[in-house]
């Protein structure tokens with residue numbers, strides 16, 4: 001009895017000695033005592049007893065029927081549903097053959113799956129190893145090259161920016177940063193801190209140790225800890241080689257792997273041409289997160305309260321919201337450079353809050369040894385374009 005889902009008739013082909021090597025097209029019928037092939041002018045049958053069933057053809061898509069008593073006769077169909085015909089269910093040798101075929105299919109499926117799994121695991125492995133590889137290449141780059149690259153880029157910045165070089169101000173900045181610098185590893189770099197006269201809430205770091213704070217950032221900070229929070233973040237970009245890692249990453253995976261196993265002398269030429277790139281470089285989100293966390297650890301090690309880092313990022317978020325309200329399109333957000341490269345998301349401050357809650361230091365932070373208001377006034381006095389004058393100008397212009 002045929003089951004409802006498996007038909008008795010299948011499209012089929014056959015070979016028979018009467019037709020030489022020619023393939024005959026016809027139909028296969030499952031009848032109570034065997035498999036019957038019918039075509040124009042041909043009709044023959046193979047008994048169920050001792051029937052051979054095998055898979056063949058491309059990708060084993062065809063089911064072949066043969067019988068030891070009828071040599072050179074074979075019937076085949078591409079419809080594998082035939083294997084599930086109930087006529088074969090009670091035929092033991094055939095059931096075994098069917099199981100064998102199913103097992104073989106299963107094995108080949110497992111092999112395919114295994115190969116695919118290995119393939120994707122290899123890709124995932126390379127993907128996961130990408131950042132450690134980039135890091136390893138960056139650490140092979142001689143510190144002097146990195147310093148030269150950063151110095152070249154910084155020299156380009158000073159062509160258009162004004163530095164505050166006043167001794168007294170510099171001395172106060174050094175005093176502010178001293179406890180932080182004492183905990184940042186300096187075996188590879190000597191840090192140079194700069195103040196750039198610019199009203200935007202910005203700071204940046206270049207490979208090799210140049211770190212710059214904009215006057216706007218220092219003057220809008222409400223505590224020395226806020227400035228130190230940003231400074232710790234920027235120092236981390238240097239110590240973690242984010243600039244160099246960005247350049248290596250930009251070279252691609254192939255170059256990274258060959259630099260990893262070869263020598264890095266080929267990078268020298270690339271670095272010379274990369275100074276302008278550095279100036280427009282944005283760190284990846286991963287590097288930003290790393291700088292936040294590493295910076296937090298530096299502050300913690302220096303017994304400086306990381307709360308300032310959090311309140312400063314919150315201040316930036318408020319500034320951003322204010323700007324968004326003013327300019328719905330958000331085009332003028334570029335005016336706040338630090339914001340465009342350092343999105344002050346709640347996720348960011350929340351992560352830092354969690355670190356602070358878990359900090360073993362928690363409340364045992366030291367008081368910063370600097371009169372911050374005095375530092376700000378000293379700095380304000382050195383501005384070539386006083387803030388107030390600027391604001392009045394802006395108002396006058398608005399009136400017009």
Ligand SMILES: [Zn+2]
Nearest residue numbers: 283288291342
């Ligand atoms: Zn950053």
